[in-house]
Amino acid sequence: MCMTLSETKRGARVAVARVMAERSLADRLCVLGIRTGAMLFVLKVSARKKVWYVRTPAAMVALGAELARAIEVTA
Amino acid sequence: MKLLLVGNPNAGKSTLYNRLTGGHARVGNWHGVTVGALEGRVKLAGRQVTVVDLPGIYTPQGRSMEERLTRAYLDENPTAAVLFVAECASLPRTLPLLFALCKGRKTALVLTKRRAFERRGGRVDGAALARRLCCPVFFAEGKKRDLLQDAGRVFSAQPLAERNISMDGVWAGEREALGRLDALLMNGAFALPFFALLLAAAFYVTFAPGCLGDLLKGAIEHLFVDVLGGCAAAIPSVVLRSFVIDALLAGLGTVLGFLPQIALLFFFLIVLEESGFLSRLAALTDGVFAKVGLNGRAVFSLVMGFGCTAAAILSTRGLDDRRVQRRTILCLPYISCSAKLPVYLTLAASFFENPFFAVLLLYALGVGIALLVAVFTSRGPRAPFLLELAPLQVPKADFVLKALLFQIRQFIIKTATVILVFFAASWLLSGFGWDFRPCDVEDSMLASVCTGLKWLFAPVGMGDWRIAYAALSGLIAKENVAGTIAMFYGAFPYGSASAFALAVFVLTCSPCVSAVAASARELGAKRAVLYAALQTLTALLACYLAYFLWTGGLVYALLLCLPVALFLLLRSRHESVCRKRGHKTLRIHR
Numbered sequence: 001m002c003m004t005l006s007e008t009k010r011g012a013r014v015a016v017a018r019v020m021a022e023r024s025l026a027d028r029l030c031v032l033g034i035r036t037g038a039m040l041f042v043l044k045v046s047a048r049k050k051v052w053y054v055r056t057p058a059a060m061v062a063l064g065a066e067l068a069r070a071i072e073v074t075a
Numbered sequence: 076m077k078l079l080l081v082g083n084p085n086a087g088k089s090t091l092y093n094r095l096t097g098g099h100a101r102v103g104n105w106h107g108v109t110v111g112a113l114e115g116r117v118k119l120a121g122r123q124v125t126v127v128d129l130p131g132i133y134t135p136q137g138r139s140m141e142e143r144l145t146r147a148y149l150d151e152n153p154t155a156a157v158l159f160v161a162e163c164a165s166l167p168r169t170l171p172l173l174f175a176l177c178k179g180r181k182t183a184l185v186l187t188k189r190r191a192f193e194r195r196g197g198r199v200d201g202a203a204l205a206r207r208l209c210c211p212v213f214f215a216e217g218k219k220r221d222l223l224q225d226a227g228r229v230f231s232a233q234p235l236a237e238r239n240i241s242m243d244g245v246w247a248g249e250r251e252a253l254g255r256l257d258a259l260l261m262n263g264a265f266a267l268p269f270f271a272l273l274l275a276a277a278f279y280v281t282f283a284p285g286c287l288g289d290l291l292k293g294a295i296e297h298l299f300v301d302v303l304g305g306c307a308a309a310i311p312s313v314v315l316r317s318f319v320i321d322a323l324l325a326g327l328g329t330v331l332g333f334l335p336q337i338a339l340l341f342f343f344l345i346v347l348e349e350s351g352f353l354s355r356l357a358a359l360t361d362g363v364f365a366k367v368g369l370n371g372r373a374v375f376s377l378v379m380g381f382g383c384t385a386a387a388i389l390s391t392r393g394l395d396d397r398r399v400q401r402r403t404i405l406c407l408p409y410i411s412c413s414a415k416l417p418v419y420l421t422l423a424a425s426f427f428e429n430p431f432f433a434v435l436l437l438y439a440l441g442v443g444i445a446l447l448v449a450v451f452t453s454r455g456p457r458a459p460f461l462l463e464l465a466p467l468q469v470p471k472a473d474f475v476l477k478a479l480l481f482q483i484r485q486f487i488i489k490t491a492t493v494i495l496v497f498f499a500a501s502w503l504l505s506g507f508g509w510d511f512r513p514c515d516v517e518d519s520m521l522a523s524v525c526t527g528l529k530w531l532f533a534p535v536g537m538g539d540w541r542i543a544y545a546a547l548s549g550l551i552a553k554e555n556v557a558g559t560i561a562m563f564y565g566a567f568p569y570g571s572a573s574a575f576a577l578a579v580f581v582l583t584c585s586p587c588v589s590a591v592a593a594s595a596r597e598l599g600a601k602r603a604v605l606y607a608a609l610q611t612l613t614a615l616l617a618c619y620l621a622y623f624l625w626t627g628g629l630v631y632a633l634l635l636c637l638p639v640a641l642f643l644l645l646r647s648r649h650e651s652v653c654r655k656r657g658h659k660t661l662r663i664h665r
Contacts, residue, residue, distance in 0.1 A: 025459070031085065032463055037133055039168065043253050044261055050362040051460065053253075053261060057165045062358035062371075064460030 003075075005040070005052060006068035012042040014073035021070050033057045034071065077125050077152055078229065081145065081176055082160035083169060084131025087187030089113070091160055091215050092128040094222060112148060120227030127155075135175040149176060156181040156229045160215070163192035163199050166246055174237040183211040183229035190216060194466065197249035207240045209233060257467055260355045270356055277343035278438070281336050282420070283431040291335030299328035314513065322502035323495075325565070326558040330490055333417040333557075334483070340413050341482040342475070344382050349470035349478075353378060354462060361460045367446050368453025370396070370460050373403045377445070380410030381438075382482070384590040387412075388597060396458035404594055405452055406445035408586040408610055411438050413486075414553035418581045421557040425567050425574035433578075441582050444617075489552065497548065497555050501562065516541070516563070531615070535576040535622040537569055546580055550611070552587050572625040580618035585610040 002017055016038045019026050033056030034040065043060070044053040052068045054061055063071075080088040096115030113128040129148055130141035149157075157177045161169040163186050173184065186199060205212035210232050213225035253261065260266045281288040304324055310316040347353055353375055361371030372394055380387035387407050394400040411419070416434070423433035504521035508514040516522060521544070528543035537543075545559035560567055567574055585591065585607035595603035616635060623632040 021459075025461075028461065032461075033085075035084075039165075044258070046359075046362070047263065048362065050365075051358050053358070053464070057162060060464040060466075062354075062361075062460070062462045062464055064361060064370075067459040067461055070459070 002072055004069050005042075005054070005063070005071040005073050006049070006065055008042045008045075008052075008073065010042055010044055012075070014040050014042070014075055016040060016071060017074050018072040019070065020072065021067070025067075029067075029071075032059050032061050034061065040073065076122060076230075077127060077155035078119070078226070079149065079152065079155050079157045080126065080128045080160055081149070081157050082131060083133060083162070083165070083172070086131065086160045086162050086169075087185075087215055088128055088131065088160045091158070091185060091187070091222075092126060094215070094219060095119075095226060096126050112144065117223070119223060120230050122230075132172070132176070135172065153180075156183075156232075158183050158185050158226060158229060160185045160187060162186075162188045163197060163246075164188065164195075164249060166199065167242055170240070174235070177235050178237050179234050181229055181232045182235040183213065183226070183232060184208060185213060185215050185226075187215045189214050192249055195249035198247040200245050203245045207245060208235075208238065210235050254467070257355075260352060260467070261359070263359045266355060266359055270352070273343075273347070275435070277340070278435060279431060281339045281343075282434045284429065288336040288339050292332050295332045295335065296328075299324050299332065303328070317506060317513075318499075318502055321506070321562055322498045326498035326501070326562040327490065327495055329421070329558045329561040330417055330494055330554045331487075333420065333554075334486060336416060336420075337413045337486060338479060338483050340416070341382055342479055344378065345475050345478045345482075346470050347378065348375075349468070349474065351465040351467040354465045355467075357462055358460075358464065364449075365460075367449040368399070368402055369406075369449050370394070370399055370458070372460070372462055373399060373406075376403050376407065377410055380407045380412060382413055384408060384410070384412045384414075384586045385593040388590055388593040391597060399458065401598060402449050402452050404597060405606065406448050408590065409441045409445040409448060409583060411441045411582060412553065412586070414587065415581055417554050417557035418549070419578060421560060422567055422574040422578045425569070426571035426578075437578055437582055440579070444583060490554070493552050494554055494558065497551055498558060498562065501544075501548070501559060505563070532573075532577070532580075532618070534619050536573045537577070542569075542577070546577060546584075549581055550585060550587065552589075553581065556581055572622055575625050576618045576622035579621040580614050582614075583610065583617045584614035 005014070008014055016034060016036055018036065019029055019034065021029065029035065034054075038057055041055040042052060043055055045051075046053075050065055052063045052065070054063065080092055082088050092113060092115065096117050112130070115126050115128075117124055117126055127148070129145040132142045132145045134142070136142075136146070149155075157180050159173045159177055159182055161173070161184065166186070173182070184204070186201065189199065192199070201212045201214060211225065211228045213222075213228075215222070217225070260269075280286050283289065304320065307316060307319040307324060310319060356378075357371035357374040359371070360374050364370050364373060373391075376387045376390045376394070379390050384407050387410070388404055391400045391403050391407075394403060419434050419437050420430055423430040423437075427433035427436070501521065504524075505516050505519045506513055507520060508518055509520055509523070522540065525540045525544050527540070528547070529538050529540040531543040532538070532546065541563045542560075545556050545563065548555035548559050586594075591603050591607050594606065598606075616638075620632055620635050623629070623635065
């Protein structure tokens with residue numbers, strides 16, 4: 001089932017299906033381990049759903065809500 | 076004989092390649108595909124081998140141009156040995172790719188990023204994995220000699236056969252959930268008050284009377300005033316005695332007296348940065364900063380601004396949004412840097428009995444003004460927030476010491492050069508007339524040049540050109556203000572209202588020339604000079620406003636606010652006109 005990262009909750013383990021961002025941002029996300037096929041673990045979602053904290057194969061990353069909506073994931 | 080480095084992108088193939096070959100490589104185009112493979116030579120297991128660093132590949136079929144190159148290279152070199160490079164953390168998902176690409180070849184598995192994986196709670200048993208895979212397995216993080224020896228074992232390995240292997244007992248994933256401390260520091264309800272408490276504690280230890288910073292400052296003052304001052308009094312030459320006592324001991328000594336407190340401040344900032352707490356703070360404050368047109372990543376620069384404005388301005392390069400960078404640079408002068416500390420402490424005794432509260436008030440005022448500036452300059456959307464969280468760690472003592480000594484050295488060098496030259500020049504110009512004979516300060520060269528400045532601070536009860544000169548000397552280096560006051564007067568001669576007004580002027584004025592130069596590097600010289608001029612002008616208005624508010628002159632304060640209110644009204648009217656008429660008008664107005 002395809003959804004965006006912004007729809008995931010704490011503890012969710014998901015795989016990145018698509019990154020809908022411009023080239024430079026997509027490259028940065030790739031360096032941080034957020035690329036097609038990568039497994040992500042959602043560590044925490046901030047109280048007002050402004051920031052998603054995820055563990056990628058490469059790092060621990062904080063993403064704003066706008067970016068979380070641009071990353072499609074599958075459970 | 077060829078040895079191919081294969082694996083996912085960013086697995087560490089190029090790092091391994093550089094370690095094996097020493098980084099001496101030539102790029103070779105292969106089969107007309109534009110993206111090349113890196114080739115280098117190394118001696119492994121007694122033979123000269125060509126090591127080929129191939130582009131990363133995710134799937135056996137390969138979708139992108141680089142992946143197709145890797146696939147084609149493997150197909151065209153069926154007898155080449157392979158070092159399959161995989162990250163420890165992603166081993167289970169890369170094993171299928173290992174079998175798909177390397178079945179039937181002499182293969183060794185190289186595991187990378189082991190230390191980071193183990194630090195996060197992961198475990199991998201290389202020897203057990205080698206037994207299950209029936210091929211050599213080694214870690215990339217060993218010594219070069221061992222690495223070369225391990226890499227050479229691939230030539231004596233059996234061709235890889237596909238196996239269905241279990242990871243039990245061989246690989247354990249890293250701790251996915253947050254550690255307890257991490258969970259606490261990512262909770263805004265705990266972390267933000269904790270940070271405020273840490274900052275207050277740092278300020279208390281540094282500034283409060285009787286605390287460490289104050290005691291060390293007292294010791295240095297005793298050294299300069301009593302010990303060195305006593306020695307200087309014995310100098311026979313009047314001119315030399317005056318230079319040593321007035322310029323060096325009074326001026327320079329005042330500045331150097333604040334070294335322990337500045338060092339303590341830098342110590343706390345370095346520990347804060349190295350602990351990894353700042354990146355969590357950046358994520359927590361992103362929502363708040365977004366409301367004022369900044370983002371959480373600006374918190375690094377803003378906290379660094381408490382140390383040095385110039386360094387903080389340079390650190391804004393890490394902000395990916397140019398508009399946020401510009402806004403942050405506009406805010407940074409209002410964050411009280413360590414150089415303003417001597418001025419605050421010199422003036423604080425005049426308007427607050429406990430200097431700790433006075434300094435706290437000024438720091439808080441600076442942060443408030445910085446956020447207001449961000450609000451007023453906020454315009455347009457900002458780049459999405461993305462930040463890698465640094466691992467939480469206890470800062471290494473040797474690193475903290477090295478960083479602290481660097482800052483102390485920089486301060487001493489600045490004092491011994493820029494500030495010393497300034498005080499020497501000020502002493503000369505204020506102690507001698509145009510005929511270069513010693514005279515009273517009111518008849519000196521400096522007085523004849525600067526007497527017109529006395530009107531600058533007359534509205535705030537300081538109609539003396541020397542105070543204006545001292546205040547404006549902060550444009551060169553903020554430490555000059557305290558030293559110049561000490562040189563001319565000894566102690567600050569005016570009342571609490573004037574002291575507070577002068578402190579507000581120093582707080583809101585343009586930063587020193589180093590910071591303006593850093594600003595010019597990031598924004599361009601014209602914009603940097605314009606900002607500096609505007610900040611100095613508004614600092615003067617802020618100084619008057621502070622004085623009128625302190626003395627209860629509300630009418631004057633309101634009159635002073637009128638131009639600002641008028642400017643804001645005109646600006647919002649201009650913006651609403653632009654919004655109604657669209658982009659074209661915006662371009663014309665510019």
